[in-house]
Amino acid sequence: MDDLERDVAEHLRALLVADAPPAELADRILTRTAARRRRRRAIAAVTVVTALVVCGAAAVGVAGVRNGSDPQPVAAPSEVTIQRGLAGGQRFKAMALGPDGTVLGTAVSVGPDGAEHLRGGVWKASPTVVVPRRVQSTSAGSLPYLWTMAVGDRVQVWPEGERLKCLGPNGSVRTIGAGWSGRERFYAERGLVVWGHAGRGVAVASGCDGPTRTIPVKGFLKGFSYPLAFVTEGAKTWQVDVRSSAKSAVARAPRSPDEIVAGPTALAWVTGDDLTVRDRATGTDRTVRLPVYQSSSIQITLGDHVLAYSGSGEDGDEGQARVYDLRTGAYVDEPGPALAAGGWLAVQAGDVYKLTRR
């Protein structure tokens, strides 16, 4: 080995003691591994069932020739039932759905008249944990702030007073949310936690343990889909890249929309009774008339291919939802509140949540 080769070896080996991997990389790997395993199991199950059907058909086929019957295709398993029943007669109320199917929520009690009362605590379920588990207690004083939660890439966020609590992959809970007033939106995605910093802009934290920086921008944070935060300022809607802080106006955005929700494939606005969905790839808009719900709280969530427009009942426990298929424009009315994220849709159906791949 000559001097040059020794230099090359030294240069390359120096990288073996260089930077640590990004904080969220491990979580992404584990999430994708679990998803790939589920797909393989589903394919294996279909293969087995199909083989049985084919074998059955072969056996029947001889008879089938006589009676004309054909084997029916079998759909891959794609639905999980999450139990709502908790100890002490309480029920699990979903507040957020993550792109990996994690369902985060709290406990409520439902009176004989159907009225719902918050009992607190942070509970979690998932496609592989169908009985919700409590991951954290919450103080009684925080209940009025417990109106929503956020789940993303093994980071779970919920409000506690005027701060945010963040549960990371290492199992420890940190307090974040400096500058959060208790009323602005917050989001968790790709290991980042993003929230509106009142009067200053958009705060971005690198996970529960990482540094926080605030991107100065006027207005209110209304939506987030990595890497873009959507901020309304008066009649304008801005998109802010949280990586570079670059800001640009969203073209042809409705003036002063009531709601904005952003997903990986679509951006949606609610203005009055109209829902406009923009295909982010093509820029084409589609507007539909929303149903009218007698509801005290409306929630809109976007997955990869579906949008859920959901209203809780006046007393809380019941409700309804309209789920739009973004690919076809068709919709289905569901008899309970619904949440969409990633490739999942969670719909409340009495004492369970139906968690389905969409």
Add this chain to the structure above:
Amino acid sequence: MPTPDPQLGAFEEFVEHRLGALYRYAWVLTGNRHDAEDLVQEALTRTGASWWRVRRKDDPEGYVRTAMVRIMSNRWRRSGREELTPDPPDLGAPDPGFERVTADAGLSATLAGLPPRMRVVLALRYVEQLEDNEIASMLGCSPGTVRSQASRALAKLRIAAATAEEDSRG
């Protein structure tokens, strides 16, 4: 009703303990942080999906490192041709790993600008210290191709080193 996957727990532990080293190895192979992230993520995802088989092997980490090399090799084949840098750039893309260790910008820049296959051959030869026939087996090519890639890479580096020396003499 689906049951939790106990094997993912053991794989999770493997990722927790070895991700750092595997990520840095991916950086050696690819030369930049973003490609390293993609590469180690893909290799570990594939490994995790087959963990029940991989964990019986003596060296799961070696399995992942080999997987990374093979993923890169398959990408070259699919792309059909490499994006060759005709001349080494005077200043390579910022790479804190190199810059922290050495002030030799000429060699650093040239290494950073090498086509992926040449870089991988150098990494396997000088970091993994594999023989050319072992490298060939890993990459699915002939030992002659390995020697040719290494020779061309070192030739580029010698030119860059000579140019840098001439420039420093003014």
